[in-house]
Amino acid sequence: MITRRTHVALLAASVLLTGCGGGAVASTDGRPTPSGEPSRTTPAPEISVEVAPQQIPGLGPKTWAKVPAAARQAVVVTGRGRDSSASTVVLYERTAAGWRAGAKWPAHNALKGWTDHHLAGDLRSPIGVYTLTDAGGLLKDPGTKLTYDRGVGFTSPGTGFEGEPLAGSFDYVIAINYNRQPGTSPLDWTRPLGAGRGGGIWLHVDHGGPTHGCVSIAEEHMKELLLALDPHLHPVVVMGDATSLNR
Structure with a gap:
């Protein structure tokens, strides 16, 4: 006979094993992806950094x-x-x-x-x-x-x-x-x-x-x-x- 307390414990263990979302994992951008597929990441934007030359251009x-x-x-x-x-x-x-x-x-x-x-x-x-x-x-x-x-x-x-x-x-x-x-x-x-x-x-x-x-x-x-x-x-x-x- 499964008591109410035993049922709650089994449910908690299931959550720990499967992760939040019941069979889905969270991607890095906050959207769930199907279990078993790699999570999709949003590439970081490229930042252009102006680097000043150590020598004046055009001078030999x-x-x-x-x-x-x-x-x-x-x-x-x-x-x-x-x-x-x-x-x-x-x-x-x-x-x-x-x-x-x-x-x-x-x-x-x-x-x-x-x-x-x-x-x-x-x-x-x-x-x-x-x-x-x-x-x-x-x-x-x-x-x-x-x-x-x-x-x-x-x-x-x-x-x-x-x-x-x-x-x-x-x-x-x-x-x-x-x-x-x-x-x-x-x-x-x-x-x-x-x-x-x-x-x-x-x-x-x-x-x-x-x-x-x-x-x-x-x-x-x-x-x-x-x-x-x-x-x-x-x-x-x-x-x-x-x-x-x-x-």
């Missing part, structure tokens, strides 16, 4: 070796071709995760392109890696951390190679430390390599055409660059045509 070993180890900011000017006056500018900043790129800005360089051995009047921009320490302009300091020299000496009269007015080209400038004395105004004409090797190579406001040797970008981008550069991060400019930079 020869160019990269010239970038100082202390540099944490690099303005990379990439020319379209050896004899082209069109280029792009990107500000890279080094973080613990690697080098991170900012926006890409259209730019102009010298009328005849680029050279490994710049000479005064050759109408080519010098290829290389140069430090950035000093700035200035016709307009007041926008708030840069670089040393800033304001004065009427930054007036730019006349017209460019394509007949465009040069007025405003030197509203903001950043001196590129090619054949100049760092720590002085961009207007300082000291030439350590001699006058024949040219100088006065700046980043400045674009006037809509090729330059004599400088690199030019839109005024709004010059202002952004001035606000971003920090001497404590040892900024440099890396400049040249794409093929030369990739050496």
